[in-house]
Amino acid sequence: MARYLLGRLLSLIFVLFVVSIIVFSLMHAVPGGPFDEEKGRLPPAAKANILRKYGLDKPVWQQYINYMSHALRFDFGIPFQQPHTTVAALIRKTWLVTVQVGLLTILVAFGLGILLGMLAAQYQNSWIDNLVTFGSTLGVTVPNFVIAMWFILFFAVARNWLPMGGWGSSGQCLFGNYFCSDWILPVVAYALAPMAIVARYTRASIVDVKRQDYVRTARSKGIPEHQVMSRHIFRNAQIPMVTALGTEIPNLITGSIFIESIFRINGLGKFFVTSTLNRDYPMIMAIFLLIAVLWGITYILTDIAYTFIDPRVRLGARDS
């Protein structure tokens, strides 16, 4: 276990190193910096001063080392777009919104997804099963910005039931700025695809477990059906669901660029787009590092979760 964790951690550090180099060199590969004058005409002395302030007058490798040594202390510098704050503060502010969207989406996607998958498996090959299977095909295949647009067309344009966008800014809320009517469309549109995946995984694994000998044995011993379901079937069907959870969570908490753009939610995803358009190096770098760290950590946590759910799994064993 310790050996495994050490290996994973080393791999994560390697990935972070490569990602930072790729992003850094890509951002510096092209002519044109953030202070190239298009509108404002700066005197050369003033421009040199600004470049020195941001360290842009040094050679690229020195800028990189300088940046990384600060980044290790969680100092990601000053964003070019908003010089009066720091990158870390700006990310914290926008990520807070994204995490709200993500957590609610996870709740909806996994709650409903597991429920639907269980229903489909329970009534296998009935119309419920067919409906869930068809719906999950749609949810997985149709891109979420398309579904989001349909939601807007129907619920906001054709019927004036829900607001078109925003996050706690337009519409009635349950508490202060939380749980507002404008939360519904983005969360549902965002949740459909992971919900479809979870429903599929749940159905497939329950259908698989139901055929196992130990389930038949449990039934023949006279154990009540709900206990067979909860103790024998569902417990073992959880294993593939952890895989689904592990792959979806990093996606959901780093936010959807599409959902945030289409519903005008000021989260990390939308911010990434504006940062890229403005070539805001410190911001882009920090967002990429954040995402790589989050993905790496959830990967490790998923593996650890396996060992809890399935005692047969041993991390770091020779054969795995």
Add this chain to the structure above:
Amino acid sequence: MAADISTKATSQSRSFWQDARKRFLRNRLAVFGLIVVTFFIFLALFANLLAPFPYDKADFTKVLLMPFKDPAHPLGTDEVGRDYLSRMIYGARTSLLVSFAVQGIALLIGLPLGALAGYFGGRIDFVMVRLIEVMTAFPSLLFAILIISVVGGGIPMVVLALSITSWIGIARLARAQLLSLREKEYVSAARALGASSSDIIFKHLLPNALTPILIAVSFGIPATIFAEAGLSFLGFGVNDPIASWGKMVGVSNAYVRVYWHLALFPTFAIALIMLGFSFMGDGLRDALDPQQDLS
């Protein structure tokens, strides 16, 4: 007697591909997918003949016409007065051009590199595994956005950005296939007979690894259609005046309150083409992989 048996055996034999075609055509959803895909390929190929107007012809006297009002513009016009039906038809061309080009490039780069890594192992494999590790560390769409923000938009650049991220998937698959296939008896037999490494890879291993790779490509195409539409939707994809469904959806966002048609038609086209390709891919997988559990 012996001749009798052999003629009987040959008269009943069916090739793997005949079997696969039969299985595919029995699958109703797969056939539906095939029809949809054929329809869009037809639109893309003959866009210049089918479209009533050029995709970039703007008529400033007919800006933002609603659909079904003007017989000359059955789907209305967009915010600068371009015929929406024509732009929808040309959108199919953009979408399919990008996705076929990206998958083609991914195959050309990923297949040989993955095959070499899987067959020879050693240093090539080490580098390949590290590359895969890095590329799977976060969403490939973010990488594509970063690359396009550096090199600029336009169809060739979108193809470049998406190819860089998608060849890894093919390489990973080819590597895994060859890793398991190279231990088979027929490979040892071929080696014992003195076949060279390139003969073993190209004549024995790759043909046997072909079906899973074919299936991966058939799912890679809708994934690329989604990526192109997504990039264009965000403003990182193809440039004006080239028609792209994703960009049409992105632009429509500002007009959607009144001019609903600007959003509805391209979203419908994206959903339909994605469904068509994935139904076809599912059918292909079921038809080409008869060993799998069909529960």
